[in-house]
Amino acid sequence: MNGKHLIILLAIVLGFMHQDLWNWDNSEFIMGFMPIGLFYHACYSLVAAVLWAFAIKFAWPKDLVDWAEKED
Known part of the structure; x- marks a missing residue:
């Protein structure tokens, strides 16, 4: 698993963690x-x-980045 896939996986996990159902009644x-x-x-x-x-x-x-920094 490369860095890009790990970031995507962590972003998905973070999206699920955003719905903090366990704190609503606390x-x-x-x-x-x-x-x-x-x-x-x-x-x-x-x-x-x-x-x-x-x-x-x-x-x-x-x-x-390389494309943006390339001189014409």
């Missing part, structure tokens, strides 16, 4: 003020940002 607070659902989505956003940074680093099409 009324706990993190650090005394933040609902657990909000905390989950804050962490989810950070994980999504890291995933897309990896996508740019490992799965970005090199041919596209």
